[in-house]
Amino acid sequence: MSDQLANALHGVTLAQIRRTVSKWCRSTPRVPPEDEADIAQEVLKAVWTKASTSPGHMRNQSDVIGYASRVARNCRADYFTKRKRSRTTGEGVEHVPSRPDELARDPRHGGTCEHLASLLPDHVALLREVFLALCLEQGTQVEVAHLLKTSLSTVRRRWAEAEEFLTRLFRTPEEGTS
Amino acid sequence: MTLEVALVLAAEMLDLFERSPQAKRLQVPVGRRDDVVALLTRAMTRQEFFDQYVGGLRAEIGRRSKAYSLRLLTYGSPEIPDAQIVATGFTDLPDEVLADLATSPHALEAVKETLFEDENSGAPGPWFFAPETFRWRDEA
Numbered sequence: 245m246s247d248q249l250a251n252a253l254h255g256v257t258l259a260q261i262r263r264t265v266s267k268w269c270r271s272t273p274r275v276p277p278e279d280e281a282d283i284a285q286e287v288l289k290a291v292w293t294k295a296s297t298s299p300g301h302m303r304n305q306s307d308v309i310g311y312a313s314r315v316a317r318n319c320r321a322d323y324f325t326k327r328k329r330s331r332t333t334g335e336g337v338e339h340v341p342s343r344p345d346e347l348a349r350d351p352r353h354g355g356t357c358e359h360l361a362s363l364l365p366d367h368v369a370l371l372r373e374v375f376l377a378l379c380l381e382q383g384t385q386v387e388v389a390h391l392l393k394t395s396l397s398t399v400r401r402r403w404a405e406a407e408e409f410l411t412r413l414f415r416t417p418e419e420g421t422s
Numbered sequence: 423m424t425l426e427v428a429l430v431l432a433a434e435m436l437d438l439f440e441r442s443p444q445a446k447r448l449q450v451p452v453g454r455r456d457d458v459v460a461l462l463t464r465a466m467t468r469q470e471f472f473d474q475y476v477g478g479l480r481a482e483i484g485r486r487s488k489a490y491s492l493r494l495l496t497y498g499s500p501e502i503p504d505a506q507i508v509a510t511g512f513t514d515l516p517d518e519v520l521a522d523l524a525t526s527p528h529a530l531e532a533v534k535e536t537l538f539e540d541e542n543s544g545a546p547g548p549w550f551f552a553p554e555t556f557r558w559r560d561e562a
Contacts, residue, residue: 267531
């Protein structure tokens with residue numbers, strides 16, 4: 245990495261950016277390793293571009309890592325959207341639903357958001373409420389947190405828990421349990 | 423607080439909860455509160471530690487029974503006090519919240535996202551910028 249680039253990135257190393265990308269790519273459902281490398285390249289390119297064209301938005305290490313994380317998250321979402329599109333057009337590999345609301349729309353699971361919510365454990369009311377609100381797109385995570393009078397981190401956590409719970413539920417035996 | 427010590431501490435908390443099927447909350451082992459605070463502070467301020475700790479934690483949970491990992495996922499964990507964490511860190515949180523955060527990959531990722539990416543959460547308080555907290559920059 246050139247000194248100029250290192251300065252623009254406030255000392256954040258390429259390895260740190262790659263780890264940020266990995267965090268997103270390795271969350272459930274995982275992006276295959278061969279595709280993770282492509283996403284990492286895309287993120288690096290975006291971070292370099294941002295650092296060199298908008299230094300005001302990259303004032304410290306947190307800004308750089310935060311931006312890389314946002315781009316990685318978007319790239320991951322795009323990746324699964326493209327997979328879904330390629331499946332509906334008959335091209336590429338079979339789509340793996342990446343979010344519970346995709347599961348809800350998947351006719352194989354015959355579900356609706358309400359149906360999926362009913363599969364969640366009934367002793368954790370907030371798990372269902374958060375899932376249902378986000379699945380039905382009643383608002384952003386911030387808006388749902390406000391609506392349910394809970395914290396944003398709690399909403400994020402409940403969504404991830406619901407996602408993992410439902411993913412486990414629909415996982416075929418061949419896909420393993422880990 | 424090394425990664426190894428942190429993961430042993432997490433395993434201890436998971437053991438305690440696993441041995442008490444009727445327990446509603448995770449517990450901090452006796453005399454280890456300061457260590458859990460240190461663990462969480464380090465996780466939120468050092469990316470490499472965070473990644474390795476969360477990875478290790480997932481592996482630790484994965485080694486346990488499927489029933490127990492489902493219990494952890496759905497046990498009715500306490501609310502995460504975002505505003506308090508951003509303002510004052512982990513020092514003043516109740517034990518049950520500390521233990522819950524330190525043993526939940528989803529909770530850790532949610533807090534980290536709020537802390538680093540939520541524009542409305544405001545800047546972290548002095549705890550985040552304390553010399554011992556940011557020593558990792560010198561280590562990098």
